[in-house]
Amino acid sequence: MPLHLAQWTDFFILVGTGSATLAGLVFVALTINLRGVARDATHRYRAINMLTGFASIFLISALALMGRQPPVVLGVEWLVVAALALAINTYGYVQAFRLRSSLYALTVIRIVGGTLCYLGQIVGAAMLIGGIPSGIYVSAISVIATFVYLISGSWLLILGTIQTADQD
Numbered sequence: 001m002p003l004h005l006a007q008w009t010d011f012f013i014l015v016g017t018g019s020a021t022l023a024g025l026v027f028v029a030l031t032i033n034l035r036g037v038a039r040d041a042t043h044r045y046r047a048i049n050m051l052t053g054f055a056s057i058f059l060i061s062a063l064a065l066m067g068r069q070p071p072v073v074l075g076v077e078w079l080v081v082a083a084l085a086l087a088i089n090t091y092g093y094v095q096a097f098r099l100r101s102s103l104y105a106l107t108v109i110r111i112v113g114g115t116l117c118y119l120g121q122i123v124g125a126a127m128l129i130g131g132i133p134s135g136i137y138v139s140a141i142s143v144i145a146t147f148v149y150l151i152s153g154s155w156l157l158i159l160g161t162i163q164t165a166d167q168d
Contacts (some may be wrong), residue, residue: 001055
């Protein structure tokens, strides 16, 4: 059964708009407590990871809404964006651990969860590239999981910066 990307328009509009909106809200929340974010490596890299994650979902959605793209092209675009987001996410966690700041906020569950979300997107994108239409479902479910992961990470970031400010 062939993949008809036009049937996915509402999905991409929904997640793209939601991601752009939440990226803006996170950005505003970060600017309100910029000192708390800037002083702590965990908060700094988590902020980068959250904004990158929301931006990647927005970018994937925008690319998917471009007209007349075959599924293989969308798969390549999705693969590149998800791989970059995964690399930034992983780098952020490595740096936060290396700098030994708020380690209480860096859990294995957060690291593994985020990695699995992006890997799911990558696997689904690879399926699209390989001509397997169900890859869009794998990637879409992974995007939804990533979205939830990013919302919870944003909340942890806001709570962490408040906690850092209270310690001063």
